[in-house]
Amino acid sequence: MKFVKAILIGAVVVAGAAYAKGDRTDPNAKARSDLMRDIGKNIGVLGDMAGGKAAYDAAAAEAAKAALVADAAAIEAAFKDQGGADPASEAKPEIWTNWDEFLADAKALGDAAAAMDVASAETIGAGMGALGGTCKDCHTEFRMATN
Numbered sequence: 001m002k003f004v005k006a007i008l009i010g011a012v013v014v015a016g017a018a019y020a021k022g023d024r025t026d027p028n029a030k031a032r033s034d035l036m037r038d039i040g041k042n043i044g045v046l047g048d049m050a051g052g053k054a055a056y057d058a059a060a061a062e063a064a065k066a067a068l069v070a071d072a073a074a075i076e077a078a079f080k081d082q083g084g085a086d087p088a089s090e091a092k093p094e095i096w097t098n099w100d101e102f103l104a105d106a107k108a109l110g111d112a113a114a115a116m117d118v119a120s121a122e123t124i125g126a127g128m129g130a131l132g133g134t135c136k137d138c139h140t141e142f143r144m145a146t147n
């Protein structure tokens, strides 16, 4: 079971962090990308602790959780304006035609981050599936990419 969980956490972190693509030039696309990279960085902090790659650090875990909650709340503003075409952007046009659904996915991320119990590496591990699932839900529908 521990092994399965470690794989799950690994998959979430890879889906989040390692798949970042090229840098955006359009300012709107860049703001979206910067926000997502910050989200990827912070779930990576939690994933590393849960998976034993980093020592559990209560302050760092709290900070990563708070950053995820704040980043989720910032999604609406960062994505509101589609901006110009950017070849590196992976944002699907459906974001702006299904805006309410997109916002619901952003809220799901914020709720899952807020519900994350960061009291120990084990409790973080227990919450990673739910948290990572919210990335996947939104990416599947609204991001042109591989996960």
Ligand code: HEC
Pocket (backbone or CB within 6 Å): 015, 016, 017, 018, 019, 020, 021, 022, 029, 032, 033, 034, 036, 037, 039, 040, 043, 075, 088, 089, 090, 091, 092, 095, 102, 103, 105, 106, 109, 131, 132, 134, 135, 136, 138, 139, 142, 143, 144
């Ligand atoms: C509400 C929808 C939504 C949620 C929730 C979401 N993402 Fe994203 N994410 C996107 C979209 C859309 C893009 C593509 C943005 C673009 O290229 O303009 C993206 C792109 C990314 C990128 C690539 C950034 C880059 O510069 O290449 C990473 C990394 C990422 N997301 C990580 C995450 C992680 C990790 C989570 C969950 C903790 C998450 N995202 C949750 C919508 C979402």
